[in-house]
Each structure stands twice: as structure tokens, then as C-alpha cells.
Amino acid sequence: MIRGRRPAGEKACPAEGAEQVTDGARSPFVVNSARVWATVACLVVSTSLAGQERSAADIKSSDGLHHARGELVAPVFEGWFRDETGSLMLSFGYFNRNFEQELDIAIGPDNKIEPGPADQGQPTHFVPRRQWGAFAVPVSKEVERRLLAGKKTVTWTLRANNQTVTIPANIGPSYAIDALKEPTVGNTPPVLRFEGAPASGTGPLGAKTSIKAVAGTPVTVKFSVADDKRTLPQKRDPGVKLTWARYRGAGAVTIADATKSVDGNGEASVTATFAEPGDYVLRVEAMDTEIHDFHCCWSNGYIHASIAARK
Structure with a gap:
């Protein structure tokens, strides 16, 4: 309270x-x-x-x-x-x-x-x-x-x-929210699939992958984005905007060479350097609308990273 x-x-x-x-x-x-x-x-x-x-x-x-x-x-x-x-x-x-x-x-x-x-x-x-x-x-x-x-x-x-x-x-x-389908034009969230992951994901529950790396050594993660490119008539088609942030883990993370947007369907990647050993999660929000209206349409992607100490 x-x-x-x-x-x-x-x-x-x-x-x-x-x-x-x-x-x-x-x-x-x-x-x-x-x-x-x-x-x-x-x-x-x-x-x-x-x-x-x-x-x-x-x-x-x-x-x-x-x-x-x-x-x-x-x-x-x-x-x-x-x-x-x-x-x-x-x-x-x-x-x-x-x-x-x-x-x-x-x-x-x-x-x-x-x-x-x-x-x-x-x-x-x-x-x-x-x-x-x-x-x-x-x-x-x-x-x-x-x-x-x-x-x-x-x-x-x-x-x-x-x-x-x-x-x-x-x-x-x-x-009740329309997280998986916008009700007027039928827009759906982008579908994300990380390279090597067994399944794709969409919407708030999202897609996941796991990686291992060493502290101080950059690691690159690739994934695909698929979108239906439907948008409300009064809005421009913004493509799929990708926003990155640290989601878990207390150590500093440097995010570089991150794909900022994809025009509908395409490949994306991010390079991350973890300063300290430990367990981390990075989150990417893949959003195909200009604002968070109707609570649709965006998808979460989670990179679970296990980081070992430098030898």
C-alpha cells in the first residue's frame, strides 16, 4: 500500500x-x-x-x-x-x-x-x-x-x-484487452523467432531463447520478425520498431549493433556485452503500431543469458 x-x-x-x-x-x-x-x-x-x-x-x-x-x-x-x-x-x-x-x-x-x-x-x-x-x-x-x-x-x-x-x-x-488481435482491422502482433529456438512467439507472452557467454566478450543473437503489416487507415505503417532493455541481472550490459526496426518481415540481431558474470535477461519489444492503443500490437522477446567469469 x-x-x-x-x-x-x-x-x-x-x-x-x-x-x-x-x-x-x-x-x-x-x-x-x-x-x-x-x-x-x-x-x-x-x-x-x-x-x-x-x-x-x-x-x-x-x-x-x-x-x-x-x-x-x-x-x-x-x-x-x-x-x-x-x-x-x-x-x-x-x-x-x-x-x-x-x-x-x-x-x-x-x-x-x-x-x-x-x-x-x-x-x-x-x-x-x-x-x-x-x-x-x-x-x-x-x-x-x-x-x-x-x-x-x-x-x-x-x-x-x-x-x-x-x-x-x-x-x-x-x-479485457485485445492483446493478440486488434478488433477493427484485424492487426496481430509480430511473430518473433530466435535463431536456434524450438518455437516462435507472439504477444505479451512472447518468444524466448537462452545463450551462454563470457563476461566482457560480445555475443550476438539473431532472430526473425514476421508481421501482417495491417494498420489503421488514419495511421502510417511504421513497420516493426524494436526497443531493447535489460530486464534482469544486476551487472551492466552494453547493447550495440541492435536492429532498430524491420519493414514487415526480416532478420534482426543484437550484440550484447555483459560486464559481470551472472544470470541476465534482455527484453526486446517488437511493436507494429505507433502507440500502445488497444494494448495491441506488440510482442516481447526474452534472451536468457548465463554469463561465466573471465578465465
Whole structure:
């Protein structure tokens, strides 16, 4: 739960959406999504001065509201969808309110998904600002039945800079999203397939591959992109834009020679150098629309890297 003293004169957030940021004790089902977003926006503003003191160095000189560091990282429930087998998928992203600070939050009490194991594929490295649909959590039929009965819900908890936020999943109709097919022109997310991987992937659940490398030695990963090139009439065809980020791993990663875009169908690659040994994950977002509208259409690609020490 977000905690902190409200600055003098500031109005309280509307009660109607208060359960969107909660400790999971109450049922989180909300009908009016516009009201929810208004409440979330209010929460974001109302916590800007809560908690720890900020130094002048933490605030950008160009705008006193732009904090370079020290702010919270809020998990975001994007919505739910069903895959081609009918299985329920929960899509999550996050909002790192810092403009410069990147945070590493290990799996455990400060970064957990419940019920079930704390580790359900969520990131542990958080880059600044809003990251949409970074991962999806498959839900078993048993858990889905509990969700529908209103007795349990899936939650994601993050604690960053001494501020904790828990977001509940909501599988009511207001949170159904079109993650695998845009409803007006039938656009679908790009299909990704990593070289040597046994299967392709698409949408928030995405495609995966595993590599091994040595710290300090560049390694190149290749993959293919296939897209249907459908777009809304009023929008230009942007092709497939590829955006790279470290998703897991505490050591520095240098990303070079990364393909930035593909015109429909084509080959892509990225070269990464890992500074320290350990386990890492890199994420690529392959997006074929200009903005994240309808929560479609983009696909995640995950490179799981096992990095050995230099000999």
C-alpha cells in the first residue's frame, strides 16, 4: 500500500478507485476504468512528496516535478486476454517514476507475485518511465475459478526507494484487452523467432531463447520478425520498431549493433556485452503500431543469458 503524509492543502484521492492500489485484503473489482485512471493519476501526484526527503540534486533543474531518483516504481495491471488455447493470461507493465534512476529489485518480499511462487517471470531491473505489457502471467483453471469467485486475486508487489505498491489483477469485463488481435482491422502482433529456438512467439507472452557467454566478450543473437503489416487507415505503417532493455541481472550490459526496426518481415540481431558474470535477461519489444492503443500490437522477446567469469 502506498503510505505517506499528504502535503498541507492537498485534496485526498477519490475513494471510488482506492482499491486499485491496495494490500490485497479487499476485492479489487472495479467497473469504471476512467475513474480508475483518474485515481491512479491522483495517487501518483499525491505521493510525489510523500516518504523520504528529496535533495536538490535529485530534481531536474528544468522542472521541479521531474525527479531524477528517489521515486517509487508502480506495477501496472494492463488487462487480461486469452491465448489461442483459451487459457487466461494476465498482462503487466510498470511505471518507474524516476527520470534517470534504474533500479534492481530482486525476487522476494520486495518483488513478488501472489499466489504461487514469487517468481512468475516479472522483471528485476526497472528502466525509467512507463513500460507497457512487459510480461504476461499464465493462469491455471483453478486460479481462474478463485478469481471469478472473488475469493482470491493475483497481485504484484514492488518496493522501491522505501515505497511499496501492490496492484491486483482484475478479470472483470472492463479489463479485457485485445492483446493478440486488434478488433477493427484485424492487426496481430509480430511473430518473433530466435535463431536456434524450438518455437516462435507472439504477444505479451512472447518468444524466448537462452545463450551462454563470457563476461566482457560480445555475443550476438539473431532472430526473425514476421508481421501482417495491417494498420489503421488514419495511421502510417511504421513497420516493426524494436526497443531493447535489460530486464534482469544486476551487472551492466552494453547493447550495440541492435536492429532498430524491420519493414514487415526480416532478420534482426543484437550484440550484447555483459560486464559481470551472472544470470541476465534482455527484453526486446517488437511493436507494429505507433502507440500502445488497444494494448495491441506488440510482442516481447526474452534472451536468457548465463554469463561465466573471465578465465
